[in-house]
Amino acid sequence: DAGVIQSPRHEVTEMGQEVTLRCKPISGHDYLFWYRQTMMRGLELLIYFNNNVPIDDSGMPEDRFSAKMPNASFSTLKIQPSEPRDSAVYFCATTKGVRETQYFGPGTRLLVL
Amino acid sequence: AQSVAQPEDQVNVAEGNPLTVKCTYSVSGNPYLFWYVQYPNRGLQFLLKYITGDNLVKGSYGFEAEFNKSQTSFHLKKPSALVSDSALYFCAVRDIHGSSNTGKLIFGQGTTLQVKP
Numbered sequence: 029d030a031g032v033i034q035s036p037r038h039e040v041t042e043m044g045q046e047v048t049l050r051c052k053p054i055s056g057h058d059y060l061f062w063y064r065q066t067m068m069r070g071l072e073l074l075i076y077f078n079n080n081v082p083i084d085d086s087g088m089p090e091d092r093f094s095a096k097m098p099n100a101s102f103s104t105l106k107i108q109p110s111e112p113r114d115s116a117v118y119f120c121a122t123t124k125g126v127r128e129t130q131y132f133g134p135g136t137r138l139l140v141l
Numbered sequence: 142a143q144s145v146a147q148p149e150d151q152v153n154v155a156e157g158n159p160l161t162v163k164c165t166y167s168v169s170g171n172p173y174l175f176w177y178v179q180y181p182n183r184g185l186q187f188l189l190k191y192i193t194g195d196n197l198v199k200g201s202y203g204f205e206a207e208f209n210k211s212q213t214s215f216h217l218k219k220p221s222a223l224v225s226d227s228a229l230y231f232c233a234v235r236d237i238h239g240s241s242n243t244g245k246l247i248f249g250q251g252t253t254l255q256v257k258p
Contacts, residue, residue: 032184059244071231071248084245119184126244127173127192127235132184 030054032133034120040139046108049136051120052101061130062095062105063119071119077103078126110140143168145234147249154222154256162217162252164232173235174215175246176206180228188230191215202226222256229253 033052041047053060061076075085080097088095092111097103107114117137121130144167154160166172173192177185189200196208206217217230232249 061246070250073245076245078244121185123244129175129187129190130246131187132177134184137182 032120032122032131034118034133034136036136037134038137038139040141041110042141043111044109045140046106047110047114047138047140049105049118049120049138051103051105051122051133053103053120053122054124054131055101057122057124057131058100059123059126059130060097060103061121061123062103063121063132064116065119065135066116074105107138110138112140114138115140143234143247145232145247145249147230147232147252149252150250151253151255154254156224156256156258157221160219160222160226160254160256162230162232162254164215164217164249165213166215166232166234167213168234172215174206174208175233175235176200176204176215176217177231177233178202178228179231179251185231188217222254224256224258227254227256 035050058079062074064072074087075095076083077097093107095105117135119132119135121132123130146165148163175190176188178188179185188204189198191198191208199205204219206215208215229251231251233246235246
């Protein structure tokens with residue numbers, strides 16, 4: 029299995045631009061989590077899905093952030109408009125069943141200028 | 142509320158010496174506990190987990206962790222550290238408590254392990 033796939037690996041954009049991060053979960057995994065990692069705040073859970081349905085988005089910082097999971101093989105995290113304080117590493121993680129191990133993707137390193 | 146604490150920002154050990162990275166947790170029900178490692182510019186890699194059973198859990202790369210319910214701790218250990226073990230280590234807990242079994246992991250703030258030759 030290829031593991032969790034994220035794209036792009038690096039993204040540099042200017043303030044005000046739209047940013048879309050993508051995640052392909054491990055086949056058969058029914059939970060998908062989006063995290064953000066910064067030096068100041070550590071690892072934060074932004075939102076997670078179960079069977080493509082958003083379950084908890086309480087970690088989404090503000091309305092500029094949105095996430096979708098149109099099918100079991102694909103999820104996006106969108107920031108519109110982006111701001112410099114959104115600069116971070118964004119991770120996607122997936123798991124099969126609520127009691128199992130979460131497996132992380134390599135992350136997308138976002139820099140907003 | 143669920144929480145995880147890693148009291149040390151950094152742990153320094155000499156190569157060949159035993160290492161311990163500390164973790165304490167707070168949950169309302171029975172905990173599922175995890176350790177992850179993150180190497181520079183990489184994603185988190187799963188090391189080991191405690192679900193139930195033996196309090197001593199063995200994982201990848203020679204790491205082990207001991208679950209102590211009375212002390213609500215889950216310290217990560219390795220008998221002999223390697224320079225290549227230098228990385229950022231995260232403890233995480235999932236609260237398994239009836240209908241609140243959400244699958245969410247709560248992570249500690251991370252501990253940087255530095256192993257010197």
